[in-house]
Amino acid sequence: MADPHLLTILVFFPLAGCLLMLPVWKRPAAARPLALGVMTGELLLALWLYASWHGLAALKSPLPGYLLAEDAPWIGAFGIRYTLGLDGISLLMVMLTAFSFCVALAVSWRAVGEKVGLFLALLLAMETGIMGVFLALDLALFYLFWEVMLIPMFFLIGIWGHGRRIYSTVKFFLFTMFGSLLMLLAIIALHLLHAQQSGVATFGLHQLIATRLPAGTQLWLFGAFFLAFAIKFPLFPLHTWLPDAHTDAPTAGSVILAGLLLKTGSYGLLRFGYPLFPQAAQTLTPLFYTLAITGIIYASLVAFAQEDMKRLIAYSSIGHMGYVAIGIAAWQPVALSGSIIQMANHGVTTGALFAMVGMLDERAHTREIGAFGGLWGKIPLWSFFFLLFSMASVGLPGLNNFVGEFLVLSGTFTKSPLAAGLAFTGIVLTLVYTVRLVQEVVFQTERKPLPLADLDRREICLLALLALLVVWMGVHPAPLLDLIHGPVQILVGGAP
Template identity: 60%
Template sequence: MTPDFPILSVLVFLPLAASLLLVALRPAQALARGFALAVALVELALAAFPLLGTSLSATYPSAPKGFFLFEDLPWIERFGIRYTLGMDGISQIMVLLTSFITVVAVLISWKQIKERAPVYYALLLALQCSIQGVFLSLDLFLFYLFFEAMLIPIVFLSGVWGDGRPVYSAIKFFLYTFVGSLLMLVSIITLYLMHGAQTGSYTFALPALVQTSVPYGLALWLFAGFLVAFAVKIPLFPLHSWQPDAYADAPIAGTLILASLLSKTGAYGLIRFAYPLFPEAARAFTPVLYLAAVFVISYGAWIAFAQKDMKRLVAYSSLSHMGFIALGIAAWSPLALSGALLQMVNHAVTTGALFVVVGMLDERAGSRDLPAYGGIWEKVPALSFFFLFFCMASAGLPGLNNFVGEFLVLVGAFKVAPAAALGAFLGIVLTLIYTVRLVQEVLFVRERKPLELKDLTMREAGVLAILALVAVYLGVHPSPVLELFKGPIALLVK
């Protein structure tokens, strides 16, 4: 593979090409899932490739500072729209995470999806294409295109293969995210026109738009447009009400991708676009972000404690944990931002794994209600072990991944906003309460109803074991990931 190989374009469009092929050929179920897994594994290998090499920045003299892979081609030249992709340490980890989670999504759908399998896996791969595009785009028009394109496959995945009220939940999610994104589009167009008026060059390129002089009052409105769009995806209060329904009613792979990846596109958008474009406005909104982050940490944990549906419980716990990421971004210090970025990865692994385990229990028992369980430790010890393991990781047990990310966020936030850090710390206490309740009622209390459960298959055990190993690795040796974030953070936080 040479430096001229368009690896970024391949990372984005290989899943889309495979998706179109699945739709065109409509192979049998076994062939469709095997093909989807093969493509997902190839994508994972390509995403891991940059980790094996040295920096290629010297090969791309036109690349923005800090980006070691870069592709820039004219696209719609009349309007200054270019096809521009770039990879730095932040986008590198997010692309790798997207590829890894997609492999997990295919594997957990292996036996679950029996109807219209080719279309289902085609939608999964199309969704991967749009998410990779979000994490690699450096042209705001291209970014917006991928950001909106994510809606199409996830809405169909949720609406067709979900349960409960899937259509209602999918439409609710669509309306929230679409309206929020329209506000961001208004901000992008306004910034584009202002830059053109000031320089005579109309462009959507991020490095150029960062240099635009925006009056303070207008910058507040433009930043607010970005903030609303990204806060919906994260989600943050009060734009979160779509989340419990969408997470609970989507198929397990859809929930996994919603929680592990789509929520991260909102946090990534704040870090990559909103804060660099409007730094003064971002500082003005910092108290609002602190308040929203701290509130959602405690609110999500409190509501999780009241849930009887395990999937909704994990959904609200996910909401709570995303508050720590928002807190780290709001603090905007190197330490807090490192913790927020690391926690984006940690949350994807631990919360995603919890959704997978809950889906496996639901598949076996036909219920997600806590009162239906009890005493399963003796019946399915392997499944129970992983359930306990990921609950402890999610609660922030030292030595596992969530502890490191949340610790860095709290320490970094405490240096600049002690009150916000203290409020977040109190939310951790609530997290421990609902986690202990969940573990106790599912694993250890006396069996309430007779359940005929089967333990993990080799495929299921393999998936959970890999997720557990990642959680342990990030818990005891996070420095390689943090080192990748160091350079980009130094450029962001000046």
């Protein structure tokens, strides 16, 4: 039998590590191993859950469709409960979260030399917030975790960032808070409408799904949810905070932003937005397609014009998340499965690219494309991994992004051939700017005599692990597709 409080442990174990950081926060030699132990323990717990998911499914969770669930009263006067649930989709996001934080810690091991204890404590606090977002099934609890995860990122960019870090931090905060406040108003309105109809005050997702809403009310409430999640995606034209935040964030912050924070928007939309307001979502599907496709094409064109490698990869993130948006908009089993798989794929591939740009920046103290050239002959190991992850990013068959994009486009084609055809142009544009990046940095004639050292053992181990994931998810995606199959069928209205 599984521990009935396993999900609580999963959520709050990083926060416990954050509190344990307080006595040693001024001693980096003690703080780093402590953070490593906590994040590794969280990853091992997530992997154990994945290894045990067939057995957990056989236990018949009290919440149908979920592998594990916890429910307890919290603020009874308002009907707020402490409800957590783990299904295949959230388990995939939990594994991605635990792994991404280990990557963030590895890339910041030497890069962060000031206020190390505070930096690691903020990472651990943010891990708790993101875990909570992926597991909460009470809307009030979800909103609490949604806000908690933003606070550490605000300080990570503002304190350890580069360039215009204060400007980027304030812009990130204003964009996300605006959307979050609108979502809060919509959550409260939905709560009151449900209480008026049923006489029961609740914020529980599965209770609120049964609320009967007029078409106009659904549109307004879904619009508020959609705006909050679209900002986090980010969808065009709400994307402008992301390139600045990525450019000025420390490498670890960029890994978490790309790997996880963007996914909270897509996850929130498929977990809460569409199930709560299905008619409104269907009505706005053409708008969703339009914004996603426009974002893919626009981001690809702007990426081609970038001279900063980190900013180029930031715009590529907008384009890749556009495919996630298209799959959700199609709301069809194959396309939705592709979107969920692509969320994980993007987290691994783009996180790896940001980590590699950070490694190069540590050596050359510049990220300008024009400063490099001939790296294949100078640092061949770095160049090999950069080429591999770049090819994964463009969707090369046999690597991970191909699987997600293929499923999204093939599933979307059955619902909207026009949307699928227009989205395909984004793949061509992605190939163009990625080949230009690789050619300029890796194979072009050396422009400046930069004394660069190749990867050390820590970096080789990290990138080799990421490379194995990229290949495994591209060659053998069946285990992950099996994991999410049941929840996807439930979401689109089929049998589990």
